[in-house]
Amino acid sequence: MTSKEMKGKMAESKMQGFPPRLAELLEPYAGVTLSALDNLKLLKALAEQDALNCECLELSGEPRAVYVAKWDHGWFGCGFSNAYSAEIRPMTPPSETQLKTSREVEVPLLNAQQLSFMCMQYAHFDHC
Template sequence: MTSNNTESDMNESKMAESKMQGLPTRLAELFEPYAGVSLSALDNFKLLKALADQAALNCECLELSGEPRAIYVANCDGHWFDCGFSNAYSAEIRPMTQPSEAQLATANKVEVPLLNAQQLSFMCMQYAHFDHC
């Protein structure tokens, strides 16, 4: 049974490492405790914006219209992240390539509140509670 837990922990660690590829070093360090968290797309924006602020990075949050659904993307000092479909209640933050000029021309800016560390912890705890109800 211990080997299964160890194997599971190793797989989680590998998944967390792959998620952090493409993140600026300081942002990756701040993101590490949240790597296993799956939040709504909007909460992913809040998390990424707060961590980018802590890393002294500028973070712009955008909604890109698309088929079949719009997606939330963030640009943190030239590093692009897919935060999930705009109506997703559970999504992952994933590095992505820069959207095309046409997509950016029709993008809508999304105003996201800047949360402090305590608010982030509460948001994650609250989401985990309701996710399992």
């Protein structure tokens, strides 16, 4: 199996449990690990490009707060709020108690060029 095929298989396994449209939109970013906040930026930008809703929240919790996104009709964990390297993962909807104590996170809306630049910065940082 070639390196390219292995990367494709790894990306495919990372997308298990994602809605097909989101998996398709995330495919170009499958090899990039971003901070939790940048994961929110990525989901928000991809939702905007596809005219879908994306609500970004911070859920307080133990041991740390976590960023989550309600992307169209699914919920996705984006990592602990102070994580500089996190994965986007499907999750069960938060409880009503968690939602009552959550806070909305304002994230800037990035265009495709800005997303590419953000990913390049992380790729460079990972190799330094």
